[in-house]
Amino acid sequence: MDFTWTGSTERELSAQGHKLEVIEYSAAPMEAPLSGYHQSLSRPRRWRQLAVHVGGGQAVLEPGALQYLRGELEMQAVSASGGGGGLGGFLRGAVTAAATGEGMYKTAYRGSGTLFTEPTRLHLLLGELRGESLIVDDGAFVACVGDLQVGRHVNQGFAQAVGSGEGRVQPKLTGSGIFALQSPVPPEEFQVLELRGETLKVDGNLVVAYTDGLEFKVERSARGLLGSGKTGEGFVQAYRGTGRVWLSPTLPIHQG
Structure with missing residues (x-):
């Protein structure tokens, strides 16, 4: 069609x-459906x-x-x-x-x-x-x-x-x-997190951007001792301080 x-x-x-x-x-x-017939439609x-x-x-x-x-x-x-x-x-x-x-x-x-x-x-x-x-x-x-x-x-x-x-x-x-x-994630599904002297730890590549007032480190997770983290190496991304983080928690759904 x-x-x-x-x-x-x-x-x-x-x-x-x-x-x-x-x-x-x-x-x-571009074509109207035929009268009297059910037309299943899968749009791009x-x-x-x-x-x-x-x-x-x-x-x-x-x-x-x-x-x-x-x-x-x-x-x-x-x-x-x-x-x-x-x-x-x-x-x-x-x-x-x-x-x-x-x-x-x-x-x-x-x-x-x-x-x-x-x-x-x-x-x-x-x-x-x-x-x-x-x-x-x-x-x-x-x-x-x-x-x-x-x-x-x-x-x-x-x-x-x-x-x-x-x-x-x-x-x-x-x-x-x-x-x-x-x-791949719609804007409505993003969370813009305001950190105020806090710590955010993320398992997986879910952060698309962050303000540089935050201290960023990669740390071993507790699960990393068994090598079971989502990163494949048992690491988490840690953000500390005051600033904003653009986080996409539904990213695994859109990549599945």
């Missing part, structure tokens, strides 16, 4: 004259696309995320290490990438207009930062707009736990603005 796809705004978030809009595409059959899964409305500032997208743009927007390669754009910044980014294994650069767009990302079946999670930093899980970053810098964070937690000298490189957003992350 053939379908036609219709887009509608699923959710949006605005700040500082910029806006992020999630467009969801749902399928409807929905697709989602992010529209980034830039109001005279800067947006940063994950490389390869852009589908098309409208307006007066200039594109510039930005070094993953936080350096400037242009050829010099691009080459410095290449050296950093070679040393860390990180993606070579992000793509910045400056001016006024709208950016549209490639459609995805993943869900898009919108959030806002107000003069703080956010450490993002690998592969979760999609875009940000506003007074935000996209750099890198070398997470030594797991390396220290297993005795390795190499840390895990993750995206780090710093400043004020709005951002979009992607996940």
Whole structure:
């Protein structure tokens, strides 16, 4: 059966004259059902696309995320290490990438207009930062707009736990603005936990992002003595202090 796809705004978030809009595409059959016959219908899964409305500032997208743009927007390669754009910044980014294994650069767009990302079946999670930093899980970053810098964070937690000298490189957003992350989990199922001098321990890769005011460590769990943790190595992720954690407890359901 053939379908036609219709887009509608699923959710949006605005700040500082910029806006992020999630467009969801749902399928409807092109042919009407036959009268008098029961027609079982299995529709394709929905697709989602992010529209980034830039109001005279800067947006940063994950490389390869852009589908098309409208307006007066200039594109510039930005070094993953936080350096400037242009050829010099691009080459410095290449050296950093070679040393860390990180993606070579992000793509910045400056001016006024709208950016549209490639459609995805993943869900898009919108959030806002107000003069703080956010450490993002690998592969979760999609875009940000506003007074935000996209750099890198070398997470030594797991390396220290297993005795390795190499840390895990993750995206780090710093400043004020709005951002979009992607996940198999719908935004309604996320829990944004506010920690106030507390400890959170998580068994499994359920955290998509956390503010860097939190101390992060990887520790052996009690079950780890028997090697029965969900991580396969009996480790838990521990977050201590004051800050926010984006937690997806239903992730195993969506991956099953």
